[in-house]
Amino acid sequence: MSVKPAMPLKERMKHAIADETLIEAVKKTTDRLEGGKLASSEALGNWQEWREQGSRIRSHVVQHLDYYLGQLIQNVKKRGGHVHIADTAEHAVQIFLDITKQKNAKSVLKSKSMVSEEVHLNKALEEIGVKVLESDLGEYIIQLFGEAPSHIIIPAIHKNRYQIADKFSAISGEQISEDTPTLTAFARRKLRQEFLEADIGVSGCNFAIAESGSIVMFTNEGNGRMVTTLPPVHVAFMGMERLLPSFEDLETFVNLLPRSATGQKITSYVSVINGPRKEEDLDGAQEFHLIIVDNGRSNILGDDEFQEVLNCIRCGACLNVCPVYRHIGGHAYGDVYPGPIGAVITPLLRDDMKVWGDLPYASSLCGACTDACPVKIPLHDMLVHLRARKVKLGLTPGWERMAFRMYRGSFANPGRYRLSMRAAKLMVPFMAKDGYIEKGPLHMLGWTNARHFPSPAPQSFREKWAQLSAELEGPKGGDSK
Amino acid sequence: MSSNLTEQEFALLKRIAGRLGRSEPLTEKPSRDVIGPPDFWRQFQLSQEEKIERFCESWRALTGVAETVQSEWEAVDVLKRWIQEENITNLIRWDHPELESLGLDEPLRLSGITVNVWGHGDPQSMKEIANQAEAGITWADYAVADTGTLSLFSSREKARSVSLLPPIHIAVFRAKQLVTRIGEVMVKIDEMNRNGSLPAGVNFITGPSRSSDIENDLSIGVHGPKKVFALIIK
Numbered sequence: 220m221s222v223k224p225a226m227p228l229k230e231r232m233k234h235a236i237a238d239e240t241l242i243e244a245v246k247k248t249t250d251r252l253e254g255g256k257l258a259s260s261e262a263l264g265n266w267q268e269w270r271e272q273g274s275r276i277r278s279h280v281v282q283h284l285d286y287y288l289g290q291l292i293q294n295v296k297k298r299g300g301h302v303h304i305a306d307t308a309e310h311a312v313q314i315f316l317d318i319t320k321q322k323n324a325k326s327v328l329k330s331k332s333m334v335s336e337e338v339h340l341n342k343a344l345e346e347i348g349v350k351v352l353e354s355d356l357g358e359y360i361i362q363l364f365g366e367a368p369s370h371i372i373i374p375a376i377h378k379n380r381y382q383i384a385d386k387f388s389a390i391s392g393e394q395i396s397e398d399t400p401t402l403t404a405f406a407r408r409k410l411r412q413e414f415l416e417a418d419i420g421v422s423g424c425n426f427a428i429a430e431s432g433s434i435v436m437f438t439n440e441g442n443g444r445m446v447t448t449l450p451p452v453h454v455a456f457m458g459m460e461r462l463l464p465s466f467e468d469l470e471t472f473v474n475l476l477p478r479s480a481t482g483q484k485i486t487s488y489v490s491v492i493n494g495p496r497k498e499e500d501l502d503g504a505q506e507f508h509l510i511i512v513d514n515g516r517s518n519i520l521g522d523d524e525f526q527e528v529l530n531c532i533r534c535g536a537c538l539n540v541c542p543v544y545r546h547i548g549g550h551a552y553g554d555v556y557p558g559p560i561g562a563v564i565t566p567l568l569r570d571d572m573k574v575w576g577d578l579p580y581a582s583s584l585c586g587a588c589t590d591a592c593p594v595k596i597p598l599h600d601m602l603v604h605l606r607a608r609k610v611k612l613g614l615t616p617g618w619e620r621m622a623f624r625m626y627r628g629s630f631a632n633p634g635r636y637r638l639s640m641r642a643a644k645l646m647v648p649f650m651a652k653d654g655y656i657e658k659g660p661l662h663m664l665g666w667t668n669a670r671h672f673p674s675p676a677p678q679s680f681r682e683k684w685a686q687l688s689a690e691l692e693g694p695k696g697g698d699s700k
Numbered sequence: 701m702s703s704n705l706t707e708q709e710f711a712l713l714k715r716i717a718g719r720l721g722r723s724e725p726l727t728e729k730p731s732r733d734v735i736g737p738p739d740f741w742r743q744f745q746l747s748q749e750e751k752i753e754r755f756c757e758s759w760r761a762l763t764g765v766a767e768t769v770q771s772e773w774e775a776v777d778v779l780k781r782w783i784q785e786e787n788i789t790n791l792i793r794w795d796h797p798e799l800e801s802l803g804l805d806e807p808l809r810l811s812g813i814t815v816n817v818w819g820h821g822d823p824q825s826m827k828e829i830a831n832q833a834e835a836g837i838t839w840a841d842y843a844v845a846d847t848g849t850l851s852l853f854s855s856r857e858k859a860r861s862v863s864l865l866p867p868i869h870i871a872v873f874r875a876k877q878l879v880t881r882i883g884e885v886m887v888k889i890d891e892m893n894r895n896g897s898l899p900a901g902v903n904f905i906t907g908p909s910r911s912s913d914i915e916n917d918l919s920i921g922v923h924g925p926k927k928v929f930a931l932i933i934k
Contacts (some may be wrong), residue, residue, distance in 0.1 A: 493899065594921045
């Protein structure tokens with residue numbers, strides 16, 4: 220799917236940084252989530268052992284994905300569910316549209332599904348005149364504004380209560396006040412009738428259990444339960460790698476996922492769906508469809524540098540600790556998955572370094588994401604690997620390649636190094652003022668536009684070294700008494 | 701194992717196998733040494749008294765109301781009190797033998813409260829009754845002390861709607877149904893799957909419905925229940 224961002228990353232970042240409300244909201248949210256995570260993982264204890272356990276289970280599944288996925292497919296069918304394989308995003312959408320047509324469905328009600336965002340399901344449904352409604356409070360709000368989520372866990376962090384109250388007032392024709400209970404009550408009332416009347420419920424899938432053919436959802440609001448309990452048809456979208464072997468393994472992720480995402484010990488609801496309702500049951504969907512989506516995931520398998528990224532459980536912890544995400548928010552990443560995980564998987568899933576190859580540069584390589592990841596994905600290494608890949612593909616700008624050639628040339632040879640240092644020092648008086656460079660040349664502007672750069676020291680370390688070693692070698696204990 | 705795979709399903713598995721360096725999809729269960737939770741966690745076991753205490757503490761931390769009683773007779777008293785305090789006039793309950801034997805319906809009806817029992821009607825009208833009800837009463841299959849979590853298995857008589865649609869959810873269970881860790885329930889679900897008795901839905905419920913989507917401000921009762929009660933019979 221050739222999705223292209225509207226403008227280059229640098230432009231997107233500039234827009235984001237200029238939006239003070241957004242940046243304030245992002246900081247506040249990430250602080251809260253990160254604080255919660257630290258407190259609750261501390262309270263659980265042995266966090267590193269839990270991470271190790273989670274990482275090993277996920278790595279094992281990904282390494283044997285053909286087996287577990289085969290097992291899942293068989294078991295979903297055994298339970299009376301329908302399985303669909305979507306190789307691409309377009310394919311996934313087509314499968315869903317076919318189900319919609321077959322059911323003659325007029326209204327589709329969704330709980331949160333990142334994969335359905337990834338394949339742009341809503342747009343396709345609107346185009347054929349099917350009413351599609353998001354039911355997660357945050358997703359519902361941004362859908363009313365016609366915007367995309369800016370955070371995996373809290374999609375509407377960039378909207379304040381006044382904007383939300385105005386929007387609710389506009390769609391209902393009554394005056395809705397901006398206090399949270401009123402806003403929440405409005406959404407509850409508005410969506411309740413929709414839940415009862417929808418033809419198809421759509422959900423995501425946090426984990427599928429291979430051994431039983433089940434899907435598991437972690438939710439807080441209850442809308443995930445609504446869309447799988449009330450409408451006659453339930454369709455779940457699943458990224459093909461989101462598997463665990465058995466329920467026993469789920470315990471580890473019950474302990475890892477909510478803590479990493481929001482700092483909760485467990486979400487309000489952990490819902491297990493084992494196919495459609497039983498014949499004698501009186502509620503639950505009568506028909507269950509599972510759409511297993513590849514959409515670029517199999518390209519990552521077998522790639523030693525990146526295979527581990529498929530361990531991701533989409534908790535958002537890497538977003539909350541990332542200094543870059545905290546400054547630019549989610550939209551600047553230009554696609555569904557923001558933050559460090561987005562900077563890694565977007566170029567890989569899209570398989571297009573030309574368009575998405577700038578994302579790995581939206582990082583300070585500080586490694587906070589790797590430390591935060593509950594399944595120990597070495598995200599910062601992957602960001603470096605992606606940059607290297609971009610260089611190998613010859614996609615970096617000419618001036619950059621030239622600069623690095625010069626850098627390599629001068630740093631590879633002591634004589635040339637000394638010469639270039641001296642040359643650089645000669646430039647200092649033209650640039651520095653009071654020990655600082657306030658306006659750098661060329662690409663130093665990116666730095667000096669926001670802060671001053673310390674001017675190089677008058678004497679380099681190497682020049683000092685001669686003097687220092689002489690002092691060290693000096694007569695020992697030669698101090699006069 | 702690939703006996704009943706469609707062409708497309710098999711093609712995906714073959715593509716995955718190829719990427720992982722196998723010529724054919726793996727059909728033999730791979731061996732693994734890491735299963736479930738870490739070893740130290742399996743040792744975590746609370747006494748009966750500790751379980752009750754830990755459950756109530758976790759449940760209350762999320763605005764839930766929890767009480768422990770010694771007998772069924774006392775249980776009815778507490779339930780009546782809760783229902784009166786919340787001004788409930790119309791409720792729905794699971795068609796569950798334990799709830800039946802409490803003999804709750806009669807005294808409630810005498811005080812003018814409508815008691816609906818799930819399953820006594822067609823699905824559409826049941827859904828509507830559950831949606832109109834001010835409270836839903838269930839009997840938990842298990843309760844997890846560690847996190848303060850109820851575990852509910854669905855069936856014809858034990859509908860998912862009863863713990864979801866009404867704004868108040870009241871769950872009753874006996875102290876012996878408490879386990880320490882959620883993994884103990886997970887193992888039971890695995891067993892149910894292996895012996896062919898898995899219900900269509902299993903819900904783990906911890907506290908009321910909640911959201912922080914508006915300016916990080918916690919709000920309770922977005923789509924699911926706003927208030928949750930747990931009653932433990934010793």
